[in-house]
Amino acid sequence: MIKSLKNQLVVALGLLVSVIGVVQGVSSYQLSKTGMSALLDMRLEQVAARMRDGFAEGIPTNPARGSQDDRDVVVVVWKPGEALPFRTTDPSAHFPRDAQPGFSGVTVNDELWRIFTRQEPTMTIQVAQRSSVRREITQEAATVTLWPIAVLLPLVWIAVALVVRRSLRQLTQLGAEAQAIDAAHLQPLPTVGVPTEIAPFIHSINTMIERLAMSIEKERKFIADAAHELRTPLTALQLQADNLAPHIVAGNQERFQELRKGITRSGSLITQLLRMARADAPMGGAPLTRVDLAEVVTGAVADVLPIALARGLDIGAEEMVSAHVRAIETDIGMAVKNLVSNAVRYTPDGGTIDLHMRRDGDMVWVDVIDNGPGIDEALLPRVFDRFFRANPDIEGSGLGLSIVKAIAARYGGDVTLRNRDDGQSGIVASIGFPVEEVPERAAAAASASVSTSASA
Ligand SMILES: Nc1ncnc2c1ncn2[C@@H]1O[C@H](COP(=O)(O)OP(=O)(O)OP(=O)(O)O)[C@@H](O)[C@H]1O
Ligand SMILES: [Mg+2]
Numbered sequence: 060m061i062k063s064l065k066n067q068l069v070v071a072l073g074l075l076v077s078v079i080g081v082v083q084g085v086s087s088y089q090l091s092k093t094g095m096s097a098l099l100d101m102r103l104e105q106v107a108a109r110m111r112d113g114f115a116e117g118i119p120t121n122p123a124r125g126s127q128d129d130r131d132v133v134v135v136v137w138k139p140g141e142a143l144p145f146r147t148t149d150p151s152a153h154f155p156r157d158a159q160p161g162f163s164g165v166t167v168n169d170e171l172w173r174i175f176t177r178q179e180p181t182m183t184i185q186v187a188q189r190s191s192v193r194r195e196i197t198q199e200a201a202t203v204t205l206w207p208i209a210v211l212l213p214l215v216w217i218a219v220a221l222v223v224r225r226s227l228r229q230l231t232q233l234g235a236e237a238q239a240i241d242a243a244h245l246q247p248l249p250t251v252g253v254p255t256e257i258a259p260f261i262h263s264i265n266t267m268i269e270r271l272a273m274s275i276e277k278e279r280k281f282i283a284d285a286a287h288e289l290r291t292p293l294t295a296l297q298l299q300a301d302n303l304a305p306h307i308v309a310g311n312q313e314r315f316q317e318l319r320k321g322i323t324r325s326g327s328l329i330t331q332l333l334r335m336a337r338a339d340a341p342m343g344g345a346p347l348t349r350v351d352l353a354e355v356v357t358g359a360v361a362d363v364l365p366i367a368l369a370r371g372l373d374i375g376a377e378e379m380v381s382a383h384v385r386a387i388e389t390d391i392g393m394a395v396k397n398l399v400s401n402a403v404r405y406t407p408d409g410g411t412i413d414l415h416m417r418r419d420g421d422m423v424w425v426d427v428i429d430n431g432p433g434i435d436e437a438l439l440p441r442v443f444d445r446f447f448r449a450n451p452d453i454e455g456s457g458l459g460l461s462i463v464k465a466i467a468a469r470y471g472g473d474v475t476l477r478n479r480d481d482g483q484s485g486i487v488a489s490i491g492f493p494v495e496e497v498p499e500r501a502a503a504a505a506s507a508s509v510s511t512s513a514s515a
Contacts, residue, residue, distance in 0.1 A: 084208040095197040103175040103186040118146040137183040245272040283336035331458040338465035376414040382423035384492040394466040397459040398488040406431035424491040433478040
């Protein structure tokens, strides 16, 4: 059973055309054989007619045996009352003189002959040809008629395959577009120029996509609302804990600190949930600005500098390039900060964190490279999943990278995470955005400002 519609059509049409071709071939072969044999018969009759018209005397009286080609017709002329033929072109062939008038088949010298006998008052004329020679001639003529079909059939298969592929190209294209649909890009499939047979399909898929987008948006709003609602009671809890702090007796301090840590953890989770919901939200009419990515990078480093210094981490931004991204500035800041804070969080004290910027075509990338423990290769593909944490010993909500991914997707960018391949342990986290090109003069001014801020 062939699953592909394209292959099914190609095979069905190809077989149909082949069957027609074979039937056509067989019939034209047969027709041409019959036609050829009628022509050969006509030739025998014509030769006989010539003999009657006085040509018989032209035949040598005693032709040499074997002087005649096997393929030629043999002519025998009898005169009434004579036992031997009056003339014969082949003395070795003895045809029965009393053969029935008209066409008949006779065996002479173990060979089958087709013979035409014509009775005249003054003579009997017999013109004969070997049946094997006739078969050869008719077959040769008939075989020639098969050539065009033999050549055309493979070409027809190719043509069928091309035509079917062309007709189904749109279907294949729609299939690829449908496959590219994911929760982050819920675009309806195009409906213009779609064949009428598939239009209802596309329409149903688009309705489904619309409903899916609505339910995803509902879920996102619910998360945002829930996180928002949880913030108030949590702030109250925090306040109460602060108020209680002076009254906790020494024996209960440790448990009290656990309680406060729990409150802080819940607070961070709620903050991350809100950020997640915001990053997933449709862009709407939010105003986009020209964001200087180099500034964002230096800002992110400056933000974590106090913690880094306290933990003896060597953090630095090198190889900066001047590039702007059209976006909401806080989004880009949040994405880069998440990567930097991961590097800070997961790199042991005294480690090194480097930030690089690089241009690649029309994209600009920020690489955050640390020399921490890295991530188990088997777990790497899951790090962008919500709530996934590869290292449960270190606190975190598991949402940071999902937020980064949502932000990258929002601006047509991308984010990747891989283990270092330069012999050291650690992670290379990269985020890229499409560059917003700037006029040359503005670019020169921007690069001057980058070099000052980088050296600062
Ligand atoms: N630079 C890194 N080195 C080692 N592991 C990392 C690094 N960055 C991320 N990870 C692993 O990937 C997991 C997911 O990271 P993600 O930023 O999404 O969540 P998180 O850091 O645990 O929490 P959050 O960022 O929401 O506070 C982390 O729990 C950690 O195990
Ligand atoms: Mg994180």
